[in-house]
Amino acid sequence: MTDRTRHRRMDRRRLLDLLVGRLAALGGVVLILTILSVFAVILWVVYPLLLSPAEYRWGVSGPDGIDAGYRILPLIFGTLKGAVYALLFAVPVSVLAALYASQFLPRAMKERLKPAVEIMAAVPSVVLGFIGGVWLAPYLASHVFALFLAPVFISGVVTAVFLIRHHAPVSFRAFNPPGREIWLLMVAVLAGGWLALECGTWLETAWLRAGYETWFEESLGLTYAQRNAIVVGMVMGLAVTPVIFTISEDALSAVPRSFLEGSMSLGATRWQTALRIVLPAAGTGILAAVLLGFSRAIGETMIVLFISGNVPVMDWSAFSGFRALSASVALDLPNAARDDTLYRVLFFAAFLLLVSTFAINIVAELVRRRLRRRYA
Template sequence: MNARVPVDAPELDFDTPALRRHRRIRALKDRLASGMIGIGGISVIVAVLLICVYLIYEVLPLFERASIRPWQTGQQLSSAYVLADVKGSPLYITTEEQAEIGMEVTDTGEVVFFNAASGKIVQRHALPLPANTHITSFAQPAARGDTFAVGLSDGSALVLRDDYQVTYPNDQRLITPLLSFPFGDTPLQVQSDGQPLNYLALRDSDDALMLVGGHDANLAAVRFDKQTNLLTNEVSLTPTRFSLPQSNHRVQQVLILPGMQWIVAGEENGGLSVFDLRKADKPILSEQLSASKGDITIMTLLLGGQSVLVGDDQGTVSQWFLVRGEKKEWHLQRIRAFSRQGYKVDWIAPEQGRKGFAVAYDDGMVSLYNATAETNSVNRRLFEQSEPLLLGYAPRGNALLTVNSQHQLQLWAVDNEHPEVSWRSLWGKVWYEGYDHPDYIWQSSSAANDFEPKFSLTPLAFGTLKAALYAMLLATPLAICGAIYTAYFMAGGLRRKVKPLIELMEALPTVILGFFAGLFLAPFVEGHLPFIAMALVLIPVGVLLFAFAWAQLPGAIRHRLPEGFDALLLVPLILLLGWLCLSLSEPVELALFGGDARAFLTNQLGIDFDQRNALVVGLAMGFAVIPTIFSITEDAIFGVPRSLTYGSLALGATPWQTLVRVVLPTASPGIFSALMIGLGRAVGETMIVLMATGNTPIMDANIFEGMRTLAANIAVEMPESEVGSSHFRILFLAALVLFAFTFVMNTGAELIRQRLRKKYGSL
């Protein structure tokens, strides 16, 4: 026999050039992959931070302090000046829109137009006063108005109007002031007894002109109805006199509210008298109020003419407007006050484009206030050597023209871009003009120029949470219970088909869901309210009863269906129960609700119903959130080690006990993450709430009422907002609030998730 020659085992060489090259390439790929992943992660963080920084950059100007400084023309700052050869004391000053041309009316009957920055006189006009008369009072124009009047010593009033013509000769802007007499240069008689007009008020509209004036406690009011000749455009006036009751105290100032149905008189004892002219044949003194403990020094109207500003010698400026009481009667209500104790209010100049005003005190201090926000934007001493006499706000709110007691004028630049923004106006209750009580209101725009913006973010934040709450109430139990069954009880073959199908729902665009919810689901829910109510009760109860009945069947029958495929039996059951509820909807509505469930809710139960409401949003947005919560929860449960499950079962626990006491606690960090991600999705959802709700920014927990969310509000109003305006920046603030809410919520969720993982990680 030949001996077998042992064969040496082949030697493996791991250091061949090919293997070295392979290791180098693999190491390079690893470094590139690590670098790319790191760069990607850092880029995401940087992108999020940049978004946050940009939002803060857009929001910060909202909270900048206002400033007043001398007006600058080129390199030259405006200084104090006296108008040349102008005699008498100024009664009124103002500027045109560009703050280039100023106008002064004096008590000698002279109207002077001048360069507002330098004082160079452009035009002079002597008013055509009747012989042996002189000016005794002045009626200021309403905000955004251009018609004013002077009261005369014979009880008449001369009505004037200023205008400015802008031309561009040789491509240079030229502003030409114009003074006209819209109702003729003959004064209109106000006091029939010929007594002088010590105070005067004017209100002009398209169809009428009203003048109210008088002396001491005697008030006279006359309304002139306008008739315009279509050929000559001449306006003829038909007077109607009102027999006003006499005030109890000497009247110092008087104002006419819009509509010419109410007159407010300020009296020497700090009181206010309100006259009701709604019954023209019988005007009444409707109420008398105490506006101040001291003497009233100045009264004027805010933009819009609804609010009366009353300044006194105690340093307080109070705001009043008409409010409808519980008995539907109107009364003058003190709304808010701005106080600087110890200083007399000399003058109040309301802004012509916003609900702000400037106040001059006897110590030379000028303060800028905003009525809506209740803010004091700036305080600056503009009168150093003498007391203030007059203030005039430029129409754009960017300039102040001042006159002191020595008749020196000066033009000041005002930088006050966002006076209507404050913590109170954004998050607190505000008493707006025309409302019976303070409230949270979002209404950013209107067709009227004298509109009071309402920028409360509270109803938007409430609507965001409301929409998310109802969506989560629907999605959470369905998604989590579905994930538990799919991951723990369902057969593997069926799970591999069901899970991708549910996850595919997430790919459906939310705009399609919103379109479906707005055009089909909302009217369907409105017409089938009994069906919705019965389906929410009968389908879960029916499923539980069917499961109980199935468990009672003999094993020979139940085991014919492969284990884990039991859920297939629920498909026809749910369809059958849904069809049954739909069939019973109309008979139940006829029997219990008189054939109209919506009318029953509104009329019998007092529950308001909007077709596009929170219920529709909950159904549609819940459908959109279910895949997110289901997928993460199912992965978390399915990822629980089988050794834990088998060990629990081996120790005698039932599958249900194992699920509740072992599987769910172990998977709780993942389940909690799923809920937080789903909530974040619901909070940030835009298109569904935009299309499926009425977009009404109201605060009502009623499930049948609509809402407006922060995200939907941004989507609706951002395209129409003026860049750089308060509205524009507040929308960015809403985005920042949404960002901060999501960040805080996710941070808190991560902390809780880590605690749950630490607690149950040792199982």
């Protein structure tokens, strides 16, 4: 091989290397352009609205003098209401679960838990929305008392099982050895739920004359809509639980071992350490997790579409429905003619969703970065 051919070959190799490098960089440029164009395209449609008086933007009246019949404010309210109820359910469940998983669950169990959470996160929201709207909402409507009794009964039975287990003779330990507590817990939770169901039905029959709907109206002044904020909260809560759980669990597990050792050596119990040392130390991480869960709940479409009832009412009642921005876009945009007022108002709704989730995600990312730096 002469020197010249070797050089030429080298050049070709370098050229290919350079070319692929540029191509990869182009991939990066395309990515940046993509996210920018998402903003640009939506803004392009929205900007005539932004320039016009505020009442057009909020859909109180249209620029062409025709009322688009669209009020944005109740939709914003609905979105917030749905997200708040989802978090009311998801935050206690997922943060407590993450605390348990990170501090008290045996390693082998935790390894098995991870794929299960991942599968749970993968359940499509249309599936959750469908089963929530078609099965859970009517079911809860006929078991309202059980719904209220459930938290009390489940925690009661779980505590009772704990006491039994604690006071039981040692031979019981062979039945449910340490490290396998989770199976016993499963039985306890199921038993609590079943008991709540039975007692709720019994109570409703024995106590109320004419069914809970009438009782609700007469005694509490509330109307019970079958598709309401509680059902949305439960189902959307389940949808965001994996998000909050995973990130909180990471943050809680990242707390340095020395913190735990220091706390325990000073005589703190395992729970005291978890609650007073580990939880605060991972506080920012959990905050980030909750923020991300909130942003997921804001943008969630199919679940609110199926379960919220899509009625634009503005009250915080747990037993009434609402209409969310995302559901409105999905329902009404297919019927909107290009460039008319409704079209622009719905793009504005999407714009609000985009901006708010974007802002929340950035804040969450900053919070997480600070946490990472602290323990790095």
